[in-house]
Amino acid sequence: xxxxxxxxxxxxxxxxxxxxxxxxxxxxxxxxxxxxxxxxxxxxxxxxxxxxxxxxxxxxxxxxxxxxxxxxxxxxxxxxxxxxxxxxxxxxxxxxxxxxxxxxxxxxxxxxxxxxxxxxxxxxxxxxxxxxxxxxxxxxxxxxxxxxxxxxxxxxxxxxxxxxxxxxxxxxxxxxxxxxxxxxxxxxxxxxxxxxxxxxxxxxxxxxxxxxxxxxxxxxxxxxxxxxxxxxxxxxxxxxxxxxxxxxxxxxxxxxxxxxxxxxxxxxxxxxxxxxxxxxxxxxxxxxxxxxxxxxxxxxxxxxxxxxxxxxxxxxxxxxxxxxxxxxxxxxxxxxxxxxxx
Amino acid sequence: xxxxxxxxxxxxxxxxxxxxxxxxxxxxxxxxxxxxxxxxxxxxxxxxxxxxxxxxxxxxxxxxxxxxxxxxxxxxxxxxxxxxxxxxxxxxxxxxxxxxxxxxxxxxxxxxxxxxxxxxxxxxxxxxxxxxxxxxxxxxxxxxxxxxxxxxxxxxxxxxxxxxxxxxxxxxxxxxxxxxxxxxxxxxxxxxxxxxxxxxxxxxxxxxxxxxxxxxxxxxxxxxxxxxxxxxxxxxxxxxxxxxxxxxxxxxxxxxxxxxxxxxxxxxxxxxxxxxxxxxxxxxxxxxxxxxxxxxxxxxxxxxxxxxxxxxxxxxxxxxxxxxxxxxxxxxxxxxxxxxxxxxxxxxxxxxxxxxxxxxxxxxxxxxxxxxxxxxxxxxxx
Numbered sequence: 001x002x003x004x005x006x007x008x009x010x011x012x013x014x015x016x017x018x019x020x021x022x023x024x025x026x027x028x029x030x031x032x033x034x035x036x037x038x039x040x041x042x043x044x045x046x047x048x049x050x051x052x053x054x055x056x057x058x059x060x061x062x063x064x065x066x067x068x069x070x071x072x073x074x075x076x077x078x079x080x081x082x083x084x085x086x087x088x089x090x091x092x093x094x095x096x097x098x099x100x101x102x103x104x105x106x107x108x109x110x111x112x113x114x115x116x117x118x119x120x121x122x123x124x125x126x127x128x129x130x131x132x133x134x135x136x137x138x139x140x141x142x143x144x145x146x147x148x149x150x151x152x153x154x155x156x157x158x159x160x161x162x163x164x165x166x167x168x169x170x171x172x173x174x175x176x177x178x179x180x181x182x183x184x185x186x187x188x189x190x191x192x193x194x195x196x197x198x199x200x201x202x203x204x205x206x207x208x209x210x211x212x213x214x215x216x217x218x219x220x221x222x223x224x225x226x227x228x229x230x231x232x233x234x235x236x237x238x239x240x241x242x243x244x245x246x247x248x249x250x251x252x253x254x255x256x257x258x259x260x261x262x263x264x265x266x267x268x269x270x271x272x273x274x275x276x277x278x279x280x281x282x283x284x285x286x287x288x289x290x291x292x293x294x295x296x297x298x299x300x301x302x303x304x305x306x307x308x309x310x311x312x313x314x315x316x317x318x319x320x321x322x323x324x325x326x327x328x329x330x331x332x333x334x335x336x337x338x339x340x341x342x
Numbered sequence: 343x344x345x346x347x348x349x350x351x352x353x354x355x356x357x358x359x360x361x362x363x364x365x366x367x368x369x370x371x372x373x374x375x376x377x378x379x380x381x382x383x384x385x386x387x388x389x390x391x392x393x394x395x396x397x398x399x400x401x402x403x404x405x406x407x408x409x410x411x412x413x414x415x416x417x418x419x420x421x422x423x424x425x426x427x428x429x430x431x432x433x434x435x436x437x438x439x440x441x442x443x444x445x446x447x448x449x450x451x452x453x454x455x456x457x458x459x460x461x462x463x464x465x466x467x468x469x470x471x472x473x474x475x476x477x478x479x480x481x482x483x484x485x486x487x488x489x490x491x492x493x494x495x496x497x498x499x500x501x502x503x504x505x506x507x508x509x510x511x512x513x514x515x516x517x518x519x520x521x522x523x524x525x526x527x528x529x530x531x532x533x534x535x536x537x538x539x540x541x542x543x544x545x546x547x548x549x550x551x552x553x554x555x556x557x558x559x560x561x562x563x564x565x566x567x568x569x570x571x572x573x574x575x576x577x578x579x580x581x582x583x584x585x586x587x588x589x590x591x592x593x594x595x596x597x598x599x600x601x602x603x604x605x606x607x608x609x610x611x612x613x614x615x616x617x618x619x620x621x622x623x624x625x626x627x628x629x630x631x632x633x634x635x636x637x638x639x640x641x642x643x644x645x646x647x648x649x650x651x652x653x654x655x656x657x658x659x660x661x662x663x664x665x666x667x668x669x670x671x672x673x674x675x676x677x678x679x680x681x682x683x684x685x686x687x688x689x690x691x692x693x694x695x696x697x698x699x700x701x702x703x704x705x706x707x708x709x710x711x712x713x714x715x716x717x718x719x720x721x722x723x724x
Contacts, residue, residue, distance in 0.1 A: 088681065092690050095381060115384035116688040137580075147579040149500060154668075154681040159396040163407040166397070174500075174581070175397040176591070179668040179681060187671065190480035191499050192590070194580045234382045 027100050027232065027239035028073075028290060036079040039066035040099035043084030044181055047205040048314040048322075049105050049125075050082075058082050061313045062103040065124055065230050065247070068303040069101065072246050072295040077302040087153070091116050094233060101243055103230040105199075107157045112231070119236070121243035123229040125314075126326035126335050128222035129161045130200040132207065135217050137194060142221035146171035151184050151193035153177075158198055161224040185209050195219075199226050204320045242289050248338035249296040252278055253305030255329055255338065260304040267297060278341055285341060296341075306336065374691060389687045390415065396682055398673045400589050411683050418678035419700060425595055425674060426661040426704070432600035433660060434653075437607025444612050455608065462605040468666055470602055475594035475670045482590075485581050494574055496582055499590065505572035506586040512569035520559040527551045591672035595664065603660045607653065614649035615641060646719045654712035658705050665701075675700060 031037050041062055045051035050060040067077040085093045085104055094102045095117055106112070107127075108120040131150075133139050142165070152158050154177045166173045176193050178184035181202075188196040189210050196206065200222065207213045229247070232240045253259070256275050258266050267279045276282040279300075280293035287293065303309065310327060314320045328334025344350050378385050390412035397407055402420040405413055443455035462470070480499050483489065488498035496503040527547075534545035563570070575585025618641050626636040665676040675697060684693040 088685060091688055095383060111686075111688065114382075117378075117381040117383035145580075147581055147583060149581060151671075154677065154685065159682055160686060163396045167407050173397065174399045176399060176671045177673060177677065177682065178671045179677065183669055183671075186476060187480060190476065191484050192480055 040085040040102040042104045043086045048320045064309045065103045068299040071299040071302040075298045108227045117234045118231045122247040123227040125228040127199040127226035129224040131219040132196045142219045148194035149174040151188040151196045165223040250306040251338040253300045254307040418675040422674040429599040433603040436604035440608035441611030459605045471598040479590040501589040503575040503582045508571045510569040512566040516563040519562040523554040595667045610652045614645035617648045618644045650716045
């Protein structure tokens with residue numbers, strides 16, 4: 001009920017107040033004036049993406065995008081306030097100006113980019129929807145799932161992909177649709193469903209929560225494309241540029257081997273013109289984004305490049321144990337490709 | 343001066359207030375539309391006609407992934423109505439029984455009823471919902487180890503499975519005989535009452551109704567060659583298929599709503615019955631009425647006047663509380679329409695407006711029905 005209440009309140013506020021921010025120019029000016037970025041992250045917590053740790057500090061890839069933004073704008077990754085938004089209320093929260101940027105495991109789709117009044121700034125994680133089943137079902141492929149009950153979480157693209165997949169393969173299924181991850185996982189764990197479906201990164205996170213995670217198997221099929229990335233309000237191009245190039249700077253940082261550890265040395269000594277431009281030693285890339293020239297230096301110094309962020313949150317050394325896969329640099333067989341920074 | 347006429351002034355102020363409210367509403371709607379347009383957010387109700395693409399686990403009207411959002415809305419609405427209507431009936435029955443039990447002179451029965459009321463009234467409904475769902479229904483065995491009764495009924499953690507009736511041609515005859523029978527019984531009861539009031543001669547309405555309602559339709563059914571067959575559920579792959587299924591989410595929701603609301607209804611019934619002074623019973627006995635007649639003709643009519651208004655509120659609460667189903671995957675209106683449809687279309691304003699209008703409509707309908715009933719049974723000044 002709380003999320004619905006928030007939804008309604010934010011709606012009413014946005015409508016009654018006539019959206020003061022829509023007149024007031026770019027979100028960038030607003031963010032600079034108030035001194036912090038208000039960032040919408042996933043509610044409830046999603047391990048590896050946005051989840052409070054045991055000290056109550058937000059950690060995860062989505063969270064690090066917000067910190068990187070704060071670092072790029074203010075030179076201080078702490079100048080960000082997190083606002084957990086549920087799958088249902090997230091778009092309204094962004095549309096109404098309650099948050100400046102939505103970094104909440106959100107799939108970039110045509111409808112969201114157009115009819116919902118959003119703009120996606122890029123992709124921070126290439127994901128795809130998969131299935132998890134109990135090993136004792138002896139199912140080896142999603143194509144054997146005809147007639148199965150499938151637990152799924154509402155308010156996501158997942159439900160539609162599920163319908164499309166079973167429809168395309170002429171299989172029957174019973175969707176058991178939950179409003180929250182926790183209930184969906186509990187029901188799957190109790191045997192209500194034969195399969196659980198969500199993005200594969202989500203499956204990895206859910207598996208940790210299960211009573212006996214070794215008894216479950218993620219099927220090989222990937223039934224959808226889920227490019228996850230931060231979104232801003234449509235039409236706010238200057239702010240969109242800042243978010244987009246923050247992501248690109250993280251990727252470029254990894255490509256050029258600039259890490260949070262060696263960034264000071266690189267800034268002082270590197271002779272590579274691309275690194276010198278990235279770190280603001282040469283040129284005025286920061287000014288073009290209406291930031292200072294140290295923007296990328298700060299964000300790599302305080303948050304790290306893409307590879308560091310990935311390894312810290314979801315990589316093979318974390319409980320999620322996700323290989324880089326599609327989220328590898330373009331020149332190493334993945335899809336990460338930042339446009340040139342010049 | 344017309345100004346000095348208090349009726350004119352009253353009318354004028356009311357008209358001004360009304361105009362103000364209308365103007366404010368128009369301003370709000372205009373402002374909303376303008377802002378939505380300026381932010382490039384789609385508006386309008388056209389989305390109801392586009393293909394939904396998602397599945398729903400249980401539906402009363404035909405539905406598939408190819409159906410429209412409008413159809414999905416109807417499915418959700420009917421599921422809400424189904425659980426509400428059944429919940430209202432079940433909670434009234436349980437409430438009546440518990441309420442009577444609290445008044446019982448049997449010490450144990452009265453205490454048990456009191457325990458029931460205090461226990462279920464004081465635990466939040468959402469917790470009770472989780473209790474029924476996660477603690478009672480989901481620990482049931484898996485489909486392969488299902489409990490079964492005579493290879494026809496099966497119970498497992500995917501629901502209750504039973505034979506599904508298949509109507510064949512000719513079944514309509516028996517159905518029509520039943521419908522005509524219901525009308526006939528209603529008319530007969532009216533006639534019997536009028537005759538009793540006029541002449542004092544009773545009429546055996548009970549046995550006659552039984553013949554009309556059961557005997558005649560059954561005869562018609564057999565005469566047309568028993569045009570009804572049953573489809574028995576069978577274990578196929580992961581689940582039972584082919585029969586009728588009641589999903590555990592529905593059972594949990596129905597039980598939670600009924601048991602919770604019944605604890606309030608029990609108190610309402612108890613209060614209603616206790617509001618009738620004991621002198622009424624004594625007077626009835628001294629007039630020679632039997633105990634059954636005393637309850638039916640003296641106590642209940644007077645108690646109902648006290649019972650109906652708060653009972654209406656409980657029915658409304660139950661209907662609105664059915665939206666908690668979103669937590670346990672029962673596809674009612676809020677879950678399907680304000681959940682899935684809202685998220686896929688992103689048209690929050692329209693979807694929420696429709697949903698609110700529907701709940702308002704359901705609640706007003708219940709209120710109207712109950713108010714009509716209340717007027718009928720209200721004490722008439724003579």
